[in-house]
Amino acid sequence: MKFSIAILLGGLLVAGALHAVEAPAPSKLNTTADHSKFKELQREFSSGPEVTKACITCHTEAALQIHRTKHWTWELLNPKTQQRLGKKHVINNFCLSAGTNMGACATCHVGYGWTDASFDFKSQENVDCLVCHDTTGNYKKLPNGGQPPVKDTESPPGSGKTVKAVDLARIAQRVGKTSRDTCGACHFFGGGGDGVKHGDMDSSLAAPDKVVDVHMDALGLDFTCSTCHKASSHDVAGSRYVPVGKDTDGAHIRGKADKTNPATCQSCHGQTPHKAGSQASKLNQHTDKVACQTCHIPEFARGGVATKMGWDWSTAGQLDADGKPILKKDEHGHVIYDSRKGDFLLAENVTPEYAWFNGDVTYTLLGDKVDKSEGVTMINMLGGSAGDGRSLIWPMKVMRSTQPYDPVNKTLVKPHLSGDDDTAYWTNFNWEKAVATGMKEDGAPFSGKVDFIKTEMSWPITHMVAPKGESVGCNECHARGGLLEKIEGIYIPGRDANQTLNLIGWLAAAGTLAGVLLHGLVRIVRRKN
């Protein structure tokens, strides 16, 4: 018996030892496909579309899925306002519009070769897979419609600057999921530079610490963009054209068919997000009026990158004594004047402005009448009020600019800015020529006259969520002259009071006090007598 137990134990030991020897072969655990092992990618690629052709031999539906998205079409019909929006159509108060500048703008298009209206939107091979799925950080697109440089290239032409060639095969063999870097390559640099446009998105979010963004904290939760902006069939959730002003649904649950936007705070945190502390229930009561972002993003441009707050195109075109363009920088090294663009106002750690917002956005588009005598033209008008039941108080970056318009036809204009030709403003400094070219492209009327008009554009702030200890405190709004001073339609304790009641109340209290003091005085006087 003892003997047989010994044999059994020995057998187990041997089995254990054998098991240890046969360790599983090393494999990548973050993917089921190592693209460097794919025959289709083990070759030289001489253009972007060649890579895409290889991709779609396996990913047969991918390019067709991309064709359905805003990332590809740059246009969208707002179902509510019936306005045709998207980068292809809108005018903003930064670089104004894409239009004839498409070759440069399309550096940020998920395609190859969009330089003008002849671009083929049906082409699958024109879809740029690498711009989103690169993991090397080496991928680049040139301002020639977004083609990658396959050999060392002077860009922009005539600038004397060389852009090094990218190794497309190496990049293709290392494709993976999207990352803060791939999304950020365009979205951090919107408006033509780091942090220019959004204010709550810049290169500091590539690897932020907890203070800058509590979710993206590279050493903590380490969210990528797609953790919230969850894509379905390559269509990425979350939109600035048709945003959700007030998400009234609860947190999304696995297995439940949640049709609402997965990028809202509420889609994870629900409607009663405050759990701990004596103030939790009072804070939860705020969620029907105040957007999460209003308290939890006390400031934007918090990562050390300044954002543009103002842009005055009317001062563009000043040249030095030699007729050369001027570039002025402030003490931080930020460009504050550029002959091609005018004066800039930049700021860091900006306290937002606040407004009711219900998700409705109406743009002033090409052809819409604008009137200089009305003061400021709204590039986008945000819907919302205290009483519509769909609004929350949101933080906003408000961009204030002075931009070219047609004073005769009373419309905004799309000038031709970039290009190696004799009308592009950035090389010729002539507004009339630049606007004429830009408007002709759209078949839009232009009187030949250019004047400048003040404009405002609101950007709801939603990124750079601070840790809870850094959020906006009660006292900052519950006070006269507080952050929400201009918010109408609600009673904010500490800010508001009924002045008639105050008058009656204090008169009554003072009257009572005077009465008893008088009564007491008479008692004292009478006692002395």
Next chain:
Amino acid sequence: MERIYIFTRFERFWHWTQALLIIAMLVTGFEIHGTYKLLGFEKASQLHTSAAWALITLWVFAIFWHFTTGEWRQYLPSFKNIDLVIRHYAWGIFQGEPHPFKMTRARKHNPLQAFAYLGVKIMINPLIWISGLAYLYYNELEAAGVALNLGTIALLHTAGAFMMLCFLIAHVYLITTGHTVTAHLKAMISGWEDADAEHGKQAS
């Protein structure tokens, strides 16, 4: 001199705790209202809410005490000799006349006083408490279909606060109108009141 034990230990505890809480709530409440800056809105509202719950708890015990001891009868209104009491405060007190009301264990409050306290109990307090709870739970009220504007709730609550402030001023002053300036105060501290004091004074 005859002394009567007029305020029991619980009554005195109730009175002084309530006094402290009401003063704390007036101070913090008018800060919440935006009248001045002292603790900051956040601390003021935290303290105000905590004090409110403390007072509600105290009230539960006080109401229980009033009904089990029958002391609630002290607040039954009576017009008997009310004219004499009014005349006393308007005239007699200045002449050094004694108070026309003789305090007993069964009837601690003069008719004017009983009316005042009844007014506090059936008007000011319910106004403050109902509006105060609505202030705390207005979201829940709205969810339950009672759409009340927060501004209206705050208006009623503040109106109640002003009434309470007026009551407090008058109440504090009237403490000094005993046969000595501190007699009433001492009674509320020790429980014992000099029942015959006024008569004694008159005799002297």
